[in-house]
Amino acid sequence: MLRKPRKNFRRSGDPVAAPAPTPVAAPAPTPASAPTPAPASQPEPEPVPGPSGLQSSKNIVAAARKPVSDYAACSGNVTDIYEFQKLLVNGSFGTIYMAKHGWMKVAIKSGPRPASHSYLVVPDHPEPLYREVAMMVKLCRSPVCPYVIQMYEWFDGGDTLSMVMEYPHPCMSLKEFIDIENGLTANITRLILRQLVNAVLHCISRGVFHNDINLRNILVNIDLIPKIKLMDFSSARLVDKDGYDSRTYDGDFHFQPPEAMRDGKYYPVPTNVWFLGIILATMLTGHLPFRLVKDIFIRPLRRLGSITGNGYDETLILVQFKASSLRISVDPDSDDKITQTISRVHT
Template identity: 40%
Template sequence: MMCPPLPGQVPLEPTVTSNGLTAHGAVEASPANKSSTEYRERKGICGFLRSVWKALKHHFGCCRHSSAVDVVEPFVPPPDLDPEPDPDHSAVKPNNGSFASLFKVGKMIGSGGFGRVYEGKRKFDGKKVAIKQISKTDNNRYLDIPGHPEPLVTEVALLLMMRQEPRSPYVIQLYEWFEHPRKFTLVMEYPEPCESLLDFIIRNPELDEPTARVIMRQAVLAVQHCIEHGVFHNDVHAENFLMKKNTLELKLIDFGCGQLLSSDGYESRIYLGLMAYCPPEVFTDTRFHAVPTNVWTLGVLLYEMVNACSPFGNRMEITQAKVTFRNSNLSKGNNILAVLGGGLELVT
């Protein structure tokens, strides 16, 4: 069944142009209007997340699987996919060439409830890109964002907001997006060589604390950047981070569950994130809030990295929130999970 609209969302039946196809450049979104209360709250949020990272530095001593690939429909492509587009995106202009003449679509590298992702290559220079296809269904969610007269499908809207300056090296960048009669296609940067953070954790169980600290710093900064841009990712977990294999650089991906940041919170009955990372208030309260949820998910992520397993297996364990550390090699002092957990009271 279709979820009811969330804060800032507008249900919309996508329209088709006269030629049956609409292409869009990644046009910059204007900053959302903020009340003074929201500004002070957001400023406090950012300060808290910075304190989380400082605490992390001090205390750390130092799946979803692919299915069959369907046919990629031709669409109007961009003339260029610069990895660092002009700030005003003036160079992004559609042309009448076919997608097949400019891009080669490779194997599917990921899939889920919000689309399929393929390797792609720009033919004229061989540059790799990631091509995500989102089918148009009755469950598509749309958002109204400043600078756009029509509501945009959620992932496009939020990625456009994330393109506002300053940009973050820890968040995936959208290059272009296109609308087809039956789907949306997003062309994004593709870190190479990369793997999901989940795959990295599986290959490296019970990470040492210095490595976990490097990864955790980037995850915190990615989440902080989302908050500063008025975006609640709402699905932070190990599979939604790409890691560059040779540098351990992270990229937060998949904004399909995301929402506009709201000081009023969100209805618990329509929580969209991964259940293993679900905060206890989703089960105990009628509403949950973005920042406490982010803090909780970061704690779960860190636990998984250093213990090679999830801290909670079901709803009861989540609501009881009793953490048992299985890695005997961890530091014995105050650990960062306690810091993150205690932070819940500071930001609610």
């Protein structure tokens, strides 16, 4: 029987930064011995339905039947389990393929083993773990967020790593969606921003700072009511209230917060609010508010949202960009509760 994507994760402690593990040769196989019966007081758990309705593979364990961490890689070869069908992305990190397992479609991200700074020491795992995998495990523990992409399982191929991810379809990036519409209506903007705020809140609550929220890392499901998925946690960091050295910022430079350029340091929550503001402005106008770094400092205030072309005469949203911070406020006469939602992100 083929293995199937898993969903349910057990909680464990937070990971800490660590160097990459040193590859070691696999031990020679030993003769099989009769398995020891499991104690009657600790029966093997039954499979639990995963996100696709398929059974979880969590309880498929080694012959010794030792309990495994939810960080553990799946055994076997990913190409033997999944049928690779279509190349979606081919970049410096590796590839993303659309693949199938039975009737279920997934996205499989594969690439060479990352550099040493991309690893963390995690509890219940015998060696340092790839940072993106560790972050995805933290985010995918129950309860999950419907606006954050899900990882079902991952495979360690020695020289390569593969992550089996949720495959939303039909969908496109938020950048493509905005370009097609030449800017979004106020109602669609509210809807997408609310979903994105919920995704950010979920990440922060799990101790994960995305670090690269931009228009290409947000998928939009093309439906009557758009639904987003925040994806690509390859630049993610553990939340650190003491901030991060600006030299470690590897996100889109159009979205880099001003304090990173001015102070040499940036912080997770204010940076998230900055990301949200840039995306909000772009959704309403159809273009980025700042083309050059200097624009962030010489154009500190922009008034947006006179949506006359879409049937709105009132100024709906005021976005105030400043060199040190960003504030977002909504028309107080509006019955929309987005102001309070964004306040939760900023505080």
